Amino acid sequence: MNLNSRQVLFSQIRSTFPIHHTALSPPHHESPRLDRATHRAKGIHVDHVVADGDLLDIPGRVGRVISTPGHTDGSCCFYFADEGLLMLGDHLLPTRFPGIGLGGKAVSGNAVADYLTSLEDLVPLNAAEGLPGHGYRFSGVNERIGDTHAHHMTRNAQICDAFTATGGTVWEVASSVNWSNGWASLSIFHRFSALMQTYHHLSAVEPPQPTEHPMRHQIPPSPHTSNGTTRVSQG
Structure with missing residues (x-):
């Protein structure tokens, strides 16, 4: 987009995690590894904090901030209507499904509900192209x-079925879910991501059962056909 290299847009900053990892009930030997997975670099200086609906001060372009909590509580996208471009950060990716609840406190109290609502809020834009963070x-x-x-x-249905079958902890439920690369093959950070996703799916309903969250918007045809993105889940 030919942005000046001194102008950097952060779509999210993971400052704190919503729960301590011990609430995920990991085996004792896994706790030190999860400690490392939740560590994040500090010392980032932010010149200006934006909010939903703000216009970006970028010469020659008009960009609008769209709050999209779910992946993290402060996640946001940037929409450039004249070009039909949507900068997505980690909110929506072309070949994998982002983690949920990886930073901050859920806006609605549940990161899964936040994420699904945020997805649907983008539908009316009918963006021509997405520019993801990965x-x-x-x-x-x-x-x-x-x-x-x-x-x-x-x-959601898989996690609720796993809870019904095991009646166990977040760790036990997550380890019995059919993750795309297999639970044993997940890196420590992706394992933590899977645990957080399981935690939020389970806390979305009480008692745990598949939740119904129909999309509010009918998805209109995109201005351009898909360019052959591969639908591969990483969790």
Whole structure:
């Protein structure tokens, strides 16, 4: 987008995690590893904090801030309507499904509910292209929103079924869910991400059972067809 290199837009800053990792009931030998997974670099200086609806002061462009809590509590996207471009950060990715509840306190009290609502808030934009924080720019943004929403509905049912079968801790439930790369193969950070996702899915409903969260918006056709993004879940 030819932004001056001195102008950096942060779509999220993971400052604190919503719960201590011990609440996830890991085996004793796993606790030190989870401690390392939750550590984040400090000392980032932010010149200006933006809020939902703010316009970005970028010469030659008009960008709007869209608050999209869920991945983290302060996650946001930046929409450039004239070009149909949506800077997505980690909110929506072309080849994987982002983690949920990885920083801060959930706005609604549950990061899964926040995330699904934030996904749907992007549908009316009908963005031509998405610029994610990982992967590559892609078309078919609304199609990907639909895929991601459906993924989390399926994941919710899997987690609730696993809880019914095991009646166990967050760790025990998460370790019995069919993660794309297999629980044993997950890196320590992706394992922590899986634990947080399980925690928020379980806390979304009481007693745990599949939740219904139909999309408020019918997904309109995207301005461009999908460019062949591969639907591969990383959790």
